[in-house]
Amino acid sequence: MIPVFDGHNDTLLLHAERPDRDFFARHEDGHLDYPRAREAGFAGGFFAVFAPSHEAPELDRLVRRPDGTTQPAPSGALDPSVAIRHVNGMVAQFLRWTKDPDGRFRHVTTAAELERSIADGAMAGILHFEGAEAIGPDLRALDVYHAAGLRSLGPVWSRPNLFGHGVPFVFPATPDLGPGLTAHGRSLVRRCNELRIMIDLSHITERGFWDVAELSAAPLVATHSNAHAVSPHPRNLTDAQLDAVRQSDGVVGLNFATGFLSPEGNGDKALPLEVMVRHVDHLVDKLGIERVAFGSDFDGATMPDAIGDVRGVQRLLDALADAGYDEAALHKLAHQNWVRVLRATWGE
Numbered sequence: 001m002i003p004v005f006d007g008h009n010d011t012l013l014l015h016a017e018r019p020d021r022d023f024f025a026r027h028e029d030g031h032l033d034y035p036r037a038r039e040a041g042f043a044g045g046f047f048a049v050f051a052p053s054h055e056a057p058e059l060d061r062l063v064r065r066p067d068g069t070t071q072p073a074p075s076g077a078l079d080p081s082v083a084i085r086h087v088n089g090m091v092a093q094f095l096r097w098t099k100d101p102d103g104r105f106r107h108v109t110t111a112a113e114l115e116r117s118i119a120d121g122a123m124a125g126i127l128h129f130e131g132a133e134a135i136g137p138d139l140r141a142l143d144v145y146h147a148a149g150l151r152s153l154g155p156v157w158s159r160p161n162l163f164g165h166g167v168p169f170v171f172p173a174t175p176d177l178g179p180g181l182t183a184h185g186r187s188l189v190r191r192c193n194e195l196r197i198m199i200d201l202s203h204i205t206e207r208g209f210w211d212v213a214e215l216s217a218a219p220l221v222a223t224h225s226n227a228h229a230v231s232p233h234p235r236n237l238t239d240a241q242l243d244a245v246r247q248s249d250g251v252v253g254l255n256f257a258t259g260f261l262s263p264e265g266n267g268d269k270a271l272p273l274e275v276m277v278r279h280v281d282h283l284v285d286k287l288g289i290e291r292v293a294f295g296s297d298f299d300g301a302t303m304p305d306a307i308g309d310v311r312g313v314q315r316l317l318d319a320l321a322d323a324g325y326d327e328a329a330l331h332k333l334a335h336q337n338w339v340r341v342l343r344a345t346w347g348e
Helices: 012-017 033-039 079-099 112-121 140-147 183-197 206-215 239-246 273-287 310-322 327-346
Strands: 004-009 042-049 062-064 071-073 106-109 123-132 151-154 250-252 292-294
Touching: 004 079, 004 123, 004 292, 004 310, 004 327, 012 042, 033 042, 042 079, 042 112, 071 239, 079 106, 079 123, 106 112, 112 123, 112 327, 140 151, 140 183, 151 206, 183 206, 183 273, 206 239, 239 250, 250 273, 250 327, 273 292, 273 310, 292 327
Parallel strands: 004 042, 042 123, 106 123, 123 151, 250 292
Antiparallel strands: 062 071
């Protein structure tokens, strides 16, 4: 069984909403827990810390243009004090998992630690922020969270904040749906480079993507995005963006969410694995086999029935093997490409 390291899950949010849930026990709902992960050869992933938009009611609302078509309304920003409360609770939960007396969950902050964890068969967790709402304009909180082990950060989710603008969930559309980084966002990118925190471009507008590409000295990474040429959703990357990722020697993680995979933009759970293979094919064609990985979005999105939960990752690898990907290519897609880009970003 090929070990799979994954670019994105929202399992911490699931546990924040259900605090009595035991990550180390088997469950019949949700996508990811420790027992099912072990059965799936799931070696770990980026565990997202995300403050939900309960207090941003305008998120994803559409307004009608005079010609009868629609456009996204401005998304509501989240109160930073609300974000801090959610974020600190999820960071605390993540750190509690790392204190498991049986050593089943490891917090990794270097590529060498990640490689050792995969080799040892433990589950590796990278602490990731999906949106920087808990970080103030002076960026001091970023240093505090870095000291707690933060090593990956998306400046925005699909809403505006102090640092920039995210793309709304509309279809079909290009990712060019708003402004890019603010002045504070530019400072955030520079400080992340100094601290060697990986910058995730998955939710940012196209203008924001190019702002980061211009500023950042690190490889460009989208932890959980797909090919816009296959599914024209604004959360997916255009070929021009993929070219920039390739030139920076970055990585794109395939998102398993039906809405970002489907060429029709629907959430049909009957979507076949062949559509996922088509996205991988396009990403590999544009990026090369060394720059494509997985970024499932487990516990944060609707999965195809062919995937189901974490145990479906091996079915995806089987489908890719049937499509002609050899053993060496599958290992790169499954985990080696994440190790490579993290070593390049973190410097260790």
